[in-house]
Amino acid sequence: MDLITQGTGMNMQYVLDIIYLFASVTFVIGLKMLSHPATARRGNLIACAGMSAAIIGTILIHDNKVQPIIYTLILSAIGLGTIAGWLTAKKVQMTKMPELVSIFNGMGGACAALISLIEFQHMSHEVALSLPEDGGNMMMQLIETFKNLAQQGGMGHTAKLAMIMAGLVIGSVSFAGSIIAWAKLNGTLNKPIRLPQYNIINNALMLGLFVYAFLIVNGNVEGIMHVYMLFVAALLYGVMFVLPIGGADMPVVISLLNSFTGLAAACGGFMYNNKAMLTGGILVGSAGTLLTLVMCKAMNRPLSNVIFGAFGAGTKAAGEGRELSGSIKEISITDAAVLMNYSKKVIIVPGYGLAVAQAQHVIHELETILEERGVEVKYAIHPVAGRMPGHMNVLLAESNVSYDKLVEMEEINPEFANTDVVLVVGANDVVNPAAHNDSASPIFGMPILDVENAKNIIVNKRSMNAGYAGIENELFYNPKNSMLFGDAKSALTKLVSELKAMD
Amino acid sequence: MESIINFIGSNIQMFYIVILMIFVGIEVIGKVPAVLHTPLMSGANAIHGVVIIGAIYVMLHTDPDKILPLVLGFLAVVLGTLNVVGGFVVTDRMLEMFKKKK
Numbered sequence: 001m002d003l004i005t006q007g008t009g010m011n012m013q014y015v016l017d018i019i020y021l022f023a024s025v026t027f028v029i030g031l032k033m034l035s036h037p038a039t040a041r042r043g044n045l046i047a048c049a050g051m052s053a054a055i056i057g058t059i060l061i062h063d064n065k066v067q068p069i070i071y072t073l074i075l076s077a078i079g080l081g082t083i084a085g086w087l088t089a090k091k092v093q094m095t096k097m098p099e100l101v102s103i104f105n106g107m108g109g110a111c112a113a114l115i116s117l118i119e120f121q122h123m124s125h126e127v128a129l130s131l132p133e134d135g136g137n138m139m140m141q142l143i144e145t146f147k148n149l150a151q152q153g154g155m156g157h158t159a160k161l162a163m164i165m166a167g168l169v170i171g172s173v174s175f176a177g178s179i180i181a182w183a184k185l186n187g188t189l190n191k192p193i194r195l196p197q198y199n200i201i202n203n204a205l206m207l208g209l210f211v212y213a214f215l216i217v218n219g220n221v222e223g224i225m226h227v228y229m230l231f232v233a234a235l236l237y238g239v240m241f242v243l244p245i246g247g248a249d250m251p252v253v254i255s256l257l258n259s260f261t262g263l264a265a266a267c268g269g270f271m272y273n274n275k276a277m278l279t280g281g282i283l284v285g286s287a288g289t290l291l292t293l294v295m296c297k298a299m300n301r302p303l304s305n306v307i308f309g310a311f312g313a314g315t316k317a318a319g320e321g322r323e324l325s326g327s328i329k330e331i332s333i334t335d336a337a338v339l340m341n342y343s344k345k346v347i348i349v350p351g352y353g354l355a356v357a358q359a360q361h362v363i364h365e366l367e368t369i370l371e372e373r374g375v376e377v378k379y380a381i382h383p384v385a386g387r388m389p390g391h392m393n394v395l396l397a398e399s400n401v402s403y404d405k406l407v408e409m410e411e412i413n414p415e416f417a418n419t420d421v422v423l424v425v426g427a428n429d430v431v432n433p434a435a436h437n438d439s440a441s442p443i444f445g446m447p448i449l450d451v452e453n454a455k456n457i458i459v460n461k462r463s464m465n466a467g468y469a470g471i472e473n474e475l476f477y478n479p480k481n482s483m484l485f486g487d488a489k490s491a492l493t494k495l496v497s498e499l500k501a502m503d
Numbered sequence: 504m505e506s507i508i509n510f511i512g513s514n515i516q517m518f519y520i521v522i523l524m525i526f527v528g529i530e531v532i533g534k535v536p537a538v539l540h541t542p543l544m545s546g547a548n549a550i551h552g553v554v555i556i557g558a559i560y561v562m563l564h565t566d567p568d569k570i571l572p573l574v575l576g577f578l579a580v581v582l583g584t585l586n587v588v589g590g591f592v593v594t595d596r597m598l599e600m601f602k603k604k605k
Contacts, residue, residue, distance in 0.1 A: 035533075035536075118561050393538045
């Protein structure tokens with residue numbers, strides 16, 4: 001394939017390369033700006049501009065003749081995707097954001113996998129054309145040709161085939177995994193499902209994928225059927241990979257799958273010698289991996305522990321091993337209102353329950369009323385509260401809670417000692433003292449919000465069920481603690497009207 | 504072994520990009536406050552939508568008479584667009600709420 005030089009004498013391929021260079025730079029700058037609150041929004045737009053330029057450039061500048069039908073298909077596909085993506089992204093509720101990110105991530109993975117499937121067919125086709133039509137041992141000749149080409153330098157066919165397979169496997173795993181993660185966050189699949197010995201099965205499956213992909217690349221097995229089987233096997237692995245992991249770990253999983261999709265995109269970059277795909281993919285792959293590790297660190301668990309799931313295994317033993325003693329106290333709405341009304345300082349600890357109940361607006365109302373009465377109100381944000389890091393910040397920002405009221409864990413922990421009331425809304429594991437005192441607990445060692453130090457604790461929960469990690473919380477048995485049962489939204493609404501009535 | 508060396512040698516620029524980008528990715532994300540973790544993840548999610556370029560490229564080189572690759576390619580472009588558009592719009596929506604309130 002020769003590069004076209006259009007009448008002007010300007011090499012259009014260079015123009016495209018420069019567009020890709022521009023796109024790569026916008027990705028880096030965009031991501032950089034996304035890491036600072038003041039510039040974040042502009043950063044997103046800059047990356048978006050680079051992406052648009054790259055897409056338009058790819059459509060307009062290419063080195064072969066393209067029939068109009070292809071253009072029509074490409075443009076209608078982009079139109080369809082744009083409308084669907086735009087509407088979904090605009091309409092979805094803020095509480096559903098984590099699910100949505102997971103879905104969009106899955107789409108990217110599926111895209112990478114499909115590219116690999118088609119590219120494999122293209123490749124076999126190209127080689128078939130260059131070979132005599134004896135059919136018989138075509139695949140072996142194909143491999144021979146690949147090897148010869150590889151030795152001639154450039155992106156050899158074996159290497160290209162390896163990239164195709166890598167893109168296929170990583171993309172499929174990311175797609176299937178994201179769909180399962182979505183279903184888990186959605187509540188469709190809210191229990192971890194574990195086959196007996198699932199770790200061994202999963203690792204065997206992963207090893208199998210590697211070996212199978214290697215055999216295909218190496219030419220030991222022939223034909224497109226094997227590629228489809230590899231595709232199915234990779235999908236299966238994606239499902240099996242996420243299925244045993246509990247809902248509480250989904251943020252980590254999504255972040256990890258995000259970096260997988262980045263790698264799949266980078267494989268495409270290698271395949272086509274496309275620097276924009278390569279930079280974007282690797283950038284996300286590395287940043288995503290770091291983000292995953294940061295999240296694991298916040299939970300004080302190594303990544304291997306999340307993936308190979310000691311969480312479930314250890315949990316039962318811990319729950320059974322430690323008998324929680326004492327009684328649970330309940331508090332009425334009126335008592336809770338009085339207690340808070342006459343406090344000097346109240347700290348609210350939001351959790352996933354707040355998001356589920358859509359109670360972010362009511363809680364802001366509660367905060368406003370208390371502030372009007374001269375009570376100091378702050379929110380304590382645990383790094384892994386909710387289903388994604390920063391989930392609570394996004395949620396509370398939606399209801400216009402002021403920035404400086406959201407205090408991160410390290411900063412707020414010393415403040416609990418001079419706090420009159422801590423109101424825990426729909427959070428559980430992030431305030432479980434077992435993280436400090438029960439070495440048998442699966443969350444032992446995880447940094448938590450030290451709400452125990454406050455004078456009074458009110459926990460709003462729907463029932464006495466254990467949290468997402470599935471472990472008992474001894475905080476509930478603390479004499480300073482009282483339970484306010486009920487759905488977060490209705491309980492808080494009642495609390496607000498009670499407070500209003502007390503004026 | 505020979506083919507691996509050939510592969511790396513003939514794509515040495517790509518390998519430089521890979522290595523440098525790994526460090527850039529780590530550097531860029533390094534000091535992000537927890538508040539921005541979700542938008543950042545979402546923004547990164549949109550950026551890996553760059554895979555759509557591959558999908559378009561594949562479509563441009565597909566023989567219009569072949570139905571299966573055409574259908575798969577069409578699907579790939581739709582999915583890639585969903586990733587890009589959805590990713591950027593969701594990120595923007597999240598960040599819109601982070602505007603300074605006074």
